[in-house]
Amino acid sequence: MNQMNWLTISPEILLVVATCVIALVDLQVTDARRRLTFWLSQATLAAVAWLHLGAMLEGLGATGAAASVYAMQGLVVSDPMGHALAGCASLAMMLTLAYAQPYIADRDLLKGEFFVLALLMLLGILVMISANNFLVLYVGLEIMSLSLYALAALRRDHAVSTEAAMKYFVLGALASGFLLYGMSMMYGATRSLDIPDVFNAIQTGQINKAVLVFGVVFIVAGLSFKLGVVPFHMWVPDVYQGSPTAVTVMIGGAPKFAAFAITVRLLVEGLTGLAADWQQMLILLSVLSMAVGNLAAIAQTNLKRMLAYSAIAQLGFMLLGFTPTVIGANTLSAANGYSSAMFYVVTYVLTTLGTFGLIMYLSRDGRECEQLADLSGLARRSPWLAGVMTVFMFSLAGVPPMVGFYAKFAVLQALVTTSVTGYIVLAVVAVLLSLIGAFYYLRVVKVMYFDEPTSQEPATVAGHGGVGALLALNGAAALGLGLLPDGLMAVCRDVIVAALAG
Structure with a gap:
């Protein structure tokens, strides 16, 4: 615990060094x-993903606490769950850059700082995922957030983008303040900033309970801002709509892994003893998010804004996996709930990346494909693109056999198998709200197949064949993981069990 163990954080060191090198090399491009900068960034991301996924497999081969390794004087923890999330975040960033590069190049936004900020954002995500201390979590959060603020303002001459970036910055700073204040109250109640020490203090009763509960309230509020769930969701629609679509997909993609990780590190690993308090808050946040997100999305005609409200509802559904799993100290039940939530996050990010990638693919000649009407008659102009978009919409709606159906089923199963009446009622409410949400996803399919096209030009973009192939693979993954979900689900379960055991 008192060793530096630099080898443990070698992927992060590689990412920092490579980012500095890429920033310098880009000055000569x-x-x-920016092909050289793009491929150097992709090579860096591939190396980081390979290191983390390899470490995950090695950790799963260990037993019990041996799967968790501490570094940097105990400030950082290396465990299979962290490596799995970090590897997925790196792969998500690779896919994001691949979708974004042609889009931003056509709009004269392709600068070296785009890639550097994207890599720094990933660094913040990796720091958050591996944090074992409140301050390390906060440092990672700020690295990620500051990079995203700058990316959201990438179109400096665009009034809507500037407004979105300002809202994101102000509300994000407020959320960081909430989180930091909650952490300070945690320190006041437990006299430690290390997550394991906080856990031990709560278990032994050496705490100021009143201060601790107030700290939990502020921490959950700060987490809710970062997750973008009701009632702390007000920034999500404006930032999704106002940011360049290449930045919107960054906000809606890899950071979701960090949000999941910080929820596990703080609430599960640190505050399990207060589960009865924070579970009630998560239930309320979840139901409100599913209700407001799905109902508000129905009224949207802007695709990005609709997907923003969809993200609010989807993350509300994901939070259900955290609600029935701790009371009673049943590790098996906990693993079931958390692994279903992790599976949900992974598959949601996969589907979201493909959806926004297709929106960017259809945007051309400076014109954005942002309105629902822009997809009118897409099936006549490009049947395969309409088919891929249908896969994504069906997955988000939870229609079998897409992966989104199995993700929702896994979360609902975690609720129902508790055999507690309250959780069964909660599962029924979640199903009913998901049925409401299916309307606006199916409306997109209806527009593509049954409305008259507003343009007769072909939907396929010349010179963007690589992106088209990636979209096809992305759609195939959303369908294939729905047909064969057991492998990914088993990995999620194993890494969660290893994290709980460590």
Whole structure:
């Protein structure tokens, strides 16, 4: 616990060094499409993903506490769950950059700082995922957030983007303040900033309970801002709509892994002893998010804004996996709930990346494909693109055999198998609200297949064949994981069990 153990954080060290090198190399790049910078970034992300996923497999081969390794004087923890989330975040960023590069190049936004900020954002995500201390969590959060604020303001001459970036910055700073204040109250109640020490203090009763509960309230509020769930969701629709679509997909993609990780590290690993308090808050946040997100999305005609409200509802559904799993100290029940929530996050990010990637693919000649009407008659212009979009919409709606159906089923199963009446009622409410949400997803399919096209030009973009192939693979993954979900579900279960055991 008192060792530096630099090898444990070698992927993060590699990412920092490579980011600095890429920033310097880009100064000499004259190619307008920044191909060298792009491929160096992709190579870096691939190396980081390979290191983390390899470490995950190695950790799963260990037993019990041996699967968790501490570094940097105990400030950082290396466990299979962290490596799995970090590997997924790196792969998500690779896919994001691949979708974004042609889009931002066509709009004269392709600068070296786009790639550097994207890599720094990933660094913040990795720090949050591996944090074993409140302050390390906060440092990672700020690295990620500051990079996203700058990316949201990438279109400096665009009034809507500037407004969105300002809202994101102000509300994000407020959320960080909530989280930091909650952490300070945690320190006052337990006299420690290390997550394991906080857990031990709560278990032994050496705490100021009143101060601790107030700290939990502020921490849950700060987490809710970062997750974008009701009632702390007000920034999500404006930022999704106002940011360049390449930045919107960054906000809606890899950071969700960090949000899941910080929820596990703080609430599960640190505050299990207060589960009865924070579970009630998560239930309320979850139901409100599913209700407000799904109902508000019905009224939207802007695709990005609709997907923003969809994200609010989807993350509300994911939070259900945290609600029935701790009371009674049943590790098996806990693993079931948390692993279903992790599976949900992974598959949601996969589907979201493909959805926004397709929106960017259809945007051309400076014109954005942002309105629902822009998809009118897409099936006649490009049947395969309409088919891929249908897969994504069905997955988000939870229609079998797409992966989104199994993700929702896994979370509902975690609720129902508790055999507690309250959780069964909660599962019924979640199903009913998901049925409401299916309307606006199916409306997209209806527009593509049954409305008259507003344009007769072909939907396939010349020179963007690589992106088209990625979209096809992304759609195939959403369908394939729905047909064969057991492998991914088993990995999620194993890494969660290893994290709880460590």
